[in-house]
Amino acid sequence: MWKNRILYLLSLTSAFAFHCFFSGWFSEYLLLFLLVLPVFSLLLSLPAMCTMRLSATGPSEAALGAETSVVLWTSCRLPQPRCRFCLTVQNPLTELFLRRKFRPDSLRIAVPLPTEHCGTLHCAVTKGRVYDYLGLFRLPRRWTCSLSCRVLPCAIALEDVPSLQALQPLGFFPKAGGGVSEYHELREYLPGDNLRQIHWKLTAKLDVPIVREPQIPAFPKLVVSLDFSVPALEIDRIMGQTIYLSQYLLEHHIPHCVCWVSGTTPREQWVERPEDITSLIHAMAASEKARFSNESNSQTRIEEGGISYDFR
Numbered sequence: 001m002w003k004n005r006i007l008y009l010l011s012l013t014s015a016f017a018f019h020c021f022f023s024g025w026f027s028e029y030l031l032l033f034l035l036v037l038p039v040f041s042l043l044l045s046l047p048a049m050c051t052m053r054l055s056a057t058g059p060s061e062a063a064l065g066a067e068t069s070v071v072l073w074t075s076c077r078l079p080q081p082r083c084r085f086c087l088t089v090q091n092p093l094t095e096l097f098l099r100r101k102f103r104p105d106s107l108r109i110a111v112p113l114p115t116e117h118c119g120t121l122h123c124a125v126t127k128g129r130v131y132d133y134l135g136l137f138r139l140p141r142r143w144t145c146s147l148s149c150r151v152l153p154c155a156i157a158l159e160d161v162p163s164l165q166a167l168q169p170l171g172f173f174p175k176a177g178g179g180v181s182e183y184h185e186l187r188e189y190l191p192g193d194n195l196r197q198i199h200w201k202l203t204a205k206l207d208v209p210i211v212r213e214p215q216i217p218a219f220p221k222l223v224v225s226l227d228f229s230v231p232a233l234e235i236d237r238i239m240g241q242t243i244y245l246s247q248y249l250l251e252h253h254i255p256h257c258v259c260w261v262s263g264t265t266p267r268e269q270w271v272e273r274p275e276d277i278t279s280l281i282h283a284m285a286a287s288e289k290a291r292f293s294n295e296s297n298s299q300t301r302i303e304e305g306g307i308s309y310d311f312r
Contacts, residue, residue, distance in 0.1 A: 001082070004135035008038070038136050045132035046139075048078035052130055054085065054143040056123065061150050062115050064236065070123050070147065073108040080107065082135060085128040085143070087111060091151075092263075092288035093119030094232035113149060117232040118239050120286050121149045150285040156240030161248060186210055216253055226260035229290040239284050246271050246280060262287035 015034050019027040058070035072087070074080060082103070089098040094117045102109065113121055128141040186199060189209030197211040224245065226238055242258060249256050255272040258280055267287065269280045 001131060001135035001138075008034075008134070008136060038134065041132050041134040042137050045081050045134075045137075048076050048081050049130040049132065049139045049141075051078070052076040052080065052083065052141070054083070054125060054128065054141075054145050056125065056145045056147055058113070058123070058147050058149055060148070061152055062113070064115060064118055064151055064153050066115055067112070068115060068149070069110040069112045070149070071108065071110050072102070072104070072125070072145075074104065075107075079133070081133055082131040083129065083141075084131075086126045088124050088126055089114065090122045091117065091119040092122075093117075093228065093235060093285070095289055096232075115151045118151050118153045118236050118285055121151060123147050123149070150282065152281050152285055153236060153239040153243060155243040155247065156237060157244055158241055158248075187213055222249065222254055222256035224256055224258045226258065226284075227290065228260050228262070228287060235289075239281075242284070243277060243281060246277050247274075250274060250277075258284075260284070260287065261290040263289070264291050 012031075012034050015027070015031045019031045053075050054072065055075065056070055056072050059068050062068040070087075074083065084101065084103050087100050087102060089100075090096060091114075096114065096117070096119075098114065100111070102111075113123070115121075124146040125143050128143050129138045130141050131138050186202065187210070189198065189211050193211050197213065199210045199212050202210045224242065226242060228235055228238070230238070246256065246258070250271065250273075255270065257268050257270050259266065259268045261267065267283065269276070269283050271277060271280055
């Protein structure tokens with residue numbers, strides 16, 4: 001705080017000039033008081049400067065474009081001194097880096113987070129400094145204050161849903177728990193079968209109880225390849241369309257694997273159940289921007305602007 005230091009030097013200069021032209025006792029005490037005041041302020045402020053703490057809280061998740069913020073607050077058992085610090089926000093997926101300096105006047109401040117793009121926002125406090133009560137001396141502090149907030153994408157509908165005609169079932173297997181299915185297998189009735197599954201017309205024709213057993217087709221492996229080396233706006237669209245595509249494939253009972261490159265590390269996430277989509281969303285949001293385009297050989301490929309579907 002240079003302003004406080006300049007004011008103190010002006011006051012000290014004025015007291016010295018006053019002492020030169022006025023030799024009374026008051027000028028001596030005034031000059032002595034100004035000379036001792038910084039030392040007294042430092043000794044009085046030092047316990048508070050050493051025990052002052054800075055904490056941060058914020059949401060661990062946020063929707064894309066939602067208004068959210070990280071809350072920073074200071075705590076001190078003694079009268080709180082002035083402080084300064086820098087808050088850095090990084091998003092490895094979009095290569096975002098922000099640095100803001102704060103000189104809080106209150107014990108609690110809310111800092112808005114940039115949620116216009118998907119990814120993980122890593123917030124950390126750096127270059128902390130605490131000043132004495134007069135603002136003449138400063139003490140560097142290293143507060144281990146950090147948190148992460150994942151900005152999650154929303155599903156975006158595909159204009160042209162990929163055709164699944166190339167996916168021919170390799171076989172069928174019974175559906176666990178029965179229920180409704182587009183595929184059935186006819187067989188003779190066994191004790192314990194659900195009476196609702198009886199095929200009455202065929203039973204009357206053959207004079208033998210026949211039931212329809214629900215079947216689920218077994219499709220070949222489907223690989224969805226993503227490219228995270230594109231700009232941030234394209235990454236948001238790719239992630240949203242991937243969520244929509246995974247939901248579409250699961251509705252047709254097609255498990256699949258989503259592959260991408262995080263930094264220089266290949267990543268993959270299998271989606272076989274609806275709850276796996278949540279794991280996929282978190283895994284994509286925790287990724288880094290790819291340093292090279294993710295290319296793979298496939299037998300059949302349908303390009304969809306950043307998303308490719310590999311039928312293997």
